[in-house]
Amino acid sequence: MKKAMLLMAALALSACGGGSNSQQPTKPSEPTKPSGPVEPTDPGTELNGARGVYQGLMDTGESVTAMVQSDGEFYILVQSLENEGPKDDLSAVIFGTASVDEGTFTSDDAVLRNLDGGQGQPRSVSASYVADEYLTGTITDDATGEAVGFTATSRISGKVRPDLEQLSGDYYxxxxxxxxxxxxxxxxxxxxxxxxxxxxxxxxxxxxCGFTGTLATRTDDPLFNVTIDFPNEGCFLGNEVLAGIAYHDEEQNQIFLAVPNADKSGGFFLSGVRAY
Incomplete structure (x- = not known):
């Protein structure tokens, strides 16, 4: 297993990720050379080869943004397409923890949450990946056995660290x-x-019922750690401790936030586009 993970780390060093246009892709886009600082590699550290951010489409036509952390925790944000491009608002999120090994990405604890309400629905994710190139597979409804496929290409290399200086600004x-x-x-x-x-x-x-928050760069993947607080306890989520991740797509000038509460029974999710 250790040899396999070292091999994936070596593959990650030979690849690069990024985006190719100013809008989310309606089909998988070719990765470009990462613009952020590259993480130094410790030969004694085993890293998740699938870590990074991927964007693409589900077979049902929705756009997906998959954010994969170095520890295997992931969030797949789902957006409906409109006028050949994504709407700013999200329709669903699928989250869980994946086991990553030799090009396979599997999770049997994933949950689908529709963002217009309703209880969580158990899902299983089975996918294949090439580090910093693509993530493709199926998401299966555990109750019915029905599966939907997805294909996503890398937006940013898993070995690139996020840049807080590029993140500052106003987002709608x-x-x-x-x-x-x-x-x-x-x-x-x-x-x-x-x-x-x-x-x-x-x-x-x-x-x-506004909110405040903080961002901090993560050291082993291209994501930010995020905390959010609703100071007014009478507001929705006002009594919750919210901590999660964010991704800033520099080329699309877009930010994605997935910030659940402690037991993941709720959370804060947002996609925002930078104001000019």
Whole structure:
């Protein structure tokens, strides 16, 4: 196993990831040379070869953004396509922890959450990957056995570290998506990220239910650690401790956040496009 993981780390060093256009792809795009700082490699450290970010399509036509952490935890954010491009708001999220070994990516603890409400639905994920190139496979409904395929190509190499300086700015989220147990909340949201790694979220209607947060670079994959706090405890998610990840697509000027609560019975999810 150790030899296999070392082999995957070597493959990751020989590949590169990135995006190819200013919009999310309606079909898999060719990876480009990473623009961020490259993580130094420790020969004694076993790294998840599938780590990174992938974007593509499900067989049903939705756009997917898969964020895979170095420890195998993953979030697949689902967006419907509109006018040959993605809407800013998210429709669903699939999350879990994958076992990654010799080009295979499997998870038997994944959960699908529709972001308009409802309880979580168990899913299994079975996929193949080439480090920093693609992730392709199926997501199976554990209750019915029905499966849907997906194909996604690398947006950024797993060995690139995120750049906080490139992240600061103002982002118009399509909609803040909050879920807690079977309940859901959705509202147009504006996020301002400062140079001090903090951010403030302003909501268009429920102004007294804004939120604050912090970002920190991760050392072993191209994602940020994120914490979010709703200061008003009377607001939806106001009593929850929220901690998760974010990805900044520099070429698309877009940010993705997946920030669950402690037991993953709820969370905060958002896709936002940078304001000019």
């Amino acid at each position: 989220g399509g909609f803040f998506k909050g879920i807690l147990d079977a309940a859901a909340e959705s509202e147009y949201t504006y996020i301002s990220i400062g140079n001090d790694n903090s951010f403030v979220g302003t909501r268009s209607v429920i102004a007294n």
